[in-house]
Amino acid sequence: MASLGYTQELRRSLNVLGNISMGFAVVSPVVALYAVSMIGTMIAGPAWVWALPVVLAGQCLVVNVYSELTSQWPLAGGPYQWGRRLIGPSFGWLSGWVWQFAVMFGNTTVAYLASPWVFALIGVTPSPGAMVAVSMAIVLLCALVNAYGIGFLKWFVSAGIAGEAIASVLVGLSLLLFFRKHPFSLFTHTFGAEALSGGSVPLAFLTVLAVAGWAFIGFDACVSTAEETKDAGRQVPRAMWWALLSVGAVVILNAVAVAVSYPDTATAVAGKDIDPVTTAVVTSFGSWSDKPFVLVVLVSFLACAMASQGGAARGLYSLARDDVFPFSRQVRKVNGRQAPIGGLIASTLVSGGALLLGMNATAIGSLIAFGTAATFVPFFLVAAAALVARLRGTWVPGGHIRQGRKGTVLNVIAVAWTGFEVTNVCWPRAxxxxxxxxxxxxxxxxxxxxxxxxxxAAYLMARRPQEKIRAAAPEGAPERTAAAAASQPE
Known part of the structure; x- marks a missing residue:
């Protein structure tokens, strides 16, 4: 931390497994599957699952770039910290700004989508007001767990993902091996779902690629806890790979298993079943499995919300300690348990406040659509900044991961992928x-x-936070030489 210009304020107690758990919880195979399976089936039929390996491969390109960057600069608030060093203060600050709001509104989405499972567990049909109230309670619960420190957070998240991982793998394999109702040739058919895209299968697949993007985000939560991870320069890149690939494998397994075990594919394609995953499980295992499965899903959402809220708090802390975020003096505070309490309160206020949109279905739907798009924008900005700095010769990876020319080629493809996905996700589709x-x-x-x-941009022009960043002359500023970058200490 000293070599990067900061004092160690957060508790560095996570090992690589603890860091993996943060990324795994935010990506979350159960949350991912529920986020995309129904919509994917309606848009492209069973053939939608082919979008999953495509998006997973694209996100591996992003992780490859992130690995080089976090190996050299293992700091919370990655997009901000990396962007300011690769391109300059203004670019870095704007990257961090967009990433922060994407994560905070993503927390809103996870909490809101978790609330129906609370009511399903107790067998009650919720009103919009009740859903908002329960969602608020989830956000506050996650804030309390985070406020107690990284060790307590790790315990909760690890327990949640252990149950989620075991249940996901066992359920997926059981459905695939013992309850299969359809041949694997099912995945070559759309059942006419492309009619929603004007009868065009390519357009339907483009739409599914946009939807499937939601399934493989959140691995950057590993970066958010980098300052609390031992030997972060080596372990955080490993954790990102483990988190993304393990979740990817479980999501694809369960997507395939649900499709081949679902009793009536035409019903799911027609959108007559709003929860095809639960239908497939309960139909296969029997009615006794309903409540246990609902509990697993709820625990998965809670673990995701806790880890994601923790990541948002640490990103705000990273900006505020440089005095470049509104109310920085308050937001940068760390409590006695070495948790970023200021950032946690700020992220809770923003995420919780946005939940009021849940009183109106159109408003909350708009927020969810924005959250998905905004998540991919920082991926693109980080990949583009890394490529520009490489080509300028102002950045030569100087951490434990140095890929040379191969890294440049993969960086080019990562920029192409993230640029495509940002456009694809943002494209307005009825x-x-x-x-x-x-x-x-x-x-x-x-x-x-x-x-x-x-x-x-307005805040940049009015308050000029980039001047504070520039005046601080941080290590790793973009004007350094390539040789200095290559010799940068951990």
């Missing part, structure tokens, strides 16, 4: 909005990204 949705919900993704970028 098929992804409820029937009769207003125009602004259809355009929620590009409008939301434009608003956040515009607000960030």
């Amino acid at each position: 098929v992804l909005a409820p029937p009769g949705a207003p125009w602004y919900q259809i355009w929620a993704a590009p409008l939301g990204v434009a608003v956040v970028l515009g607000a960030g």
